[in-house]
Amino acid sequence: METNICSYCHQPLLPQYYFCPNCGNKINSAPLSTTPLSQVGIYAFSIILPMILFIFITRWPGLKYMKSSDPKTKLIGQIAMALLIISTIVTIWLGVVLTQQMIQSSIDSINTDFGSMGF
């Protein structure tokens, strides 16, 4: 049950309040943002974080190329970085698509099961 009274100062509250307007104490956790911008942000972060970890854990040689002062060597490093980013995105995209297909096909099979049972 949601309490509509502040547990700190016992003032009445509206359910949509996240902070008590009387005493300023935090009541509820604010809901996580689901705007397109926050979605892009969380997805981008999810893609980039493993990549950064991968680069540092494996001591990815592309980094040395990118830091090079020689333009040609640097270009090789940048191409390698682009390939790494593309392959990461493709891998994640495939993972998302396959997962959605798997969920969809299991939903379909559940529906079919119910259908054959006469619902």
Ligand SMILES: [Zn+2]
């Ligand atoms: Zn309060």
